[in-house]
Amino acid sequence: MKVLITGCGIAGPVTAMALRQVGIDSEIFEAYPQGAENVGSFLNVASNGLAALSVLDAHRPVLASAIPTPRMVMWSGTGKRLGEVANGLRLDDGTVSHTILRSDLYRAVRDEAVNRGVRITYGKRLTSFEDTGSEVIAMFEDGTSARGDLLIAADGVHSRVRRLLDPQAPAPRYSGLYSFGGIVKNAGVPGEPGVYNMIFGKRAFFGYTVAESGDTWWFANLPRELGDEPANWKRVLVKAFERDANPSADLIRRSPVDDGVPIYDLPPVPVWHRGRVVLTGDAAHATTPSSGQGASLAIEDAVVLARCLREERDHREAFKRFEAERRPRVERVVAYSKTISNSKAAGPVARVFRDLLMPFFLKRSASQESLAWMYRYQVAL
Template sequence: MKALVIGCGIGGPAIAMALREVGVDAEIFEAYGASADGVGAFLNVASNGLDALRALDAHREVLRAGIPTPDLVMWSGTGKRLGAVSNGLALDDGTVSHTILRADLHRIVRDEAVRRGITISYGRRMVSFEDTGDRVTARFEDGGEATGDLLIAADGVHSRTRRLLDPTAPEPRYAGLYSGGGIVRDQDFTGEPGVYHLVFGKRAFFGYTVAESGETWWFANLPRELGDVPADWRPVLAEAFEPDANFSADLVRRAELGPMLPIHDLPPLPTWHRGRVLLTGDAAHATSPSSGQGASLAIEDAVVLARCLRDAGDHRAAFRLFESERRDRVERVVAYARTISNSKAAGPVARVFRDALMPYFLKRSASQESLAWMYRHQVSL
């Protein structure tokens, strides 16, 4: 059996590696003409995502490249400490969630896939596919095509495969926020390594953590109308953070700022698969970064899909089994993240209620068991 994997982000290489573990050949087709080295800021790989990588024996380099970040502390824009929760639950061996440059995570999983003999073809933007019942053919913008037994989509929140599979599928939803950030080395910006500080500011949301090296990794979420993009984000962000009782405005003025991008997620999709074509990762269930689970869910998908293909009688049964095992979980994460994103974009009245009630809710959620459904979820081949 051969699978055509569309997309070489995080999910695509993970899928290809997982499929090889169960005897399914896989080739990855990436729309862009070069790899994503150096693209993106940083992201969270939660403990459940690291556990899924461990199932593929691909976790060690990720742990070496990332920053252990097991704790979250919440603050109001006035400087009031609202409470603290865990950033995931430690695995049995003590492994905790890690923050890693997206470019590093991508490089690690891609290079590991190549090391295992998986072919990645760049500049292959899929424009259509044909499922004949016994095979599926992907056709690309360059005029070429490829044929296999399965077509697995890992092409992100704006997935072309999803639109081809179901033209009536709901479009990605804008979360009301633009997001960006960067890394700065400055002795004026310090903190306890391994702790994320998250600030629900008066006009925008600010988060940061400090590495053992002394670098401050920071990000900002700014409520804004979709498409309202200024010529220069720096003064816009600095003005948004100016009323807050922390160093966010000063940091923005002095730090290198990466691109500010709109945040989207996906409402529940009616169709995850049809025939020999399946959606996975953000193509099926994109969650906002507020969950800290996007990459982890994509890696979980890879492991579960491989197991289903190995254990089910045929691809139809495997796809049904995959969806039944994954749908409730991922939709719960998407809903959880959307609630958090909405709180970041709260208006003046909602902000008062949020800051007043959040300490109570954080106390309730500080119990590790309240988050076990997300972080203790284990997948295996």
């Protein structure tokens, strides 16, 4: 069997590795002319995602480039401590959730896939595909094409394949937030390494963690109308946080600030597969970063899809089984993450109620039992 994979972000290489482990050959076709070594800020790989990577024996390069971040402490913009919650649950071997530069995560899984014999071709932007019944043909913008037995779409939240598969598929849903991030070397900010300080500010949301090195990793979520993009984002961010009782404004002043990135997720996507084509990762169920689960869900998808293809003789049955196994979980995570994102964009009145109720909510949700549905999920080949 030969599988075509569109998209060489995180989901594409991990899917290719999972397929290779069950004896299925694949090739990745990436739209951009080069890799994503310098794309994006940083992200969370939750303990469940690391557990899924370990099934493929691909977790060590990721851990080597990441910093452990097992806990989160919540604060109000006035400096009031609202509570604490785990960022994932510790695995049996002691592994906890980690934070990693997106470029480092990409490089780790891409290089590992290449080392295992996966072929990646760049500059192949898919424009259409044809499912003949006996094979699928992918057509690219440069006039070339590729033939395979199956097409797996790992082409992200703005997936071209999703729109081709179902022209009525829902469009990505803007969360109301723009995202920013940076790292300040030797920032001198007090804080316990491994703890994320999450601040529900008066105008925006801010998070930071201090690494063992003394560097401070920070991110910000700014409520803003989509398309309202100023010439100077740093000035806007500093103004959003300058009245908060925390180091957010100072960290932003000391950082280069790139253009804000609008945050999207996906409402439930009715069609995940048709014929010889299937969606995976963000192409099927993009979530906002608020759950810290985007990369982990894509990694889980890879393992589950490979297992279904190995165990089912008919690809249609494999795709049905994959969807049945994954849809309830991923849609629950997307909804959970959307709720958190909405709290970051609260108005003046809602902020008051949020800060009053947050301590009670955190006490209820801080137990391992309440988090187990998300973090204790285990996949296997």
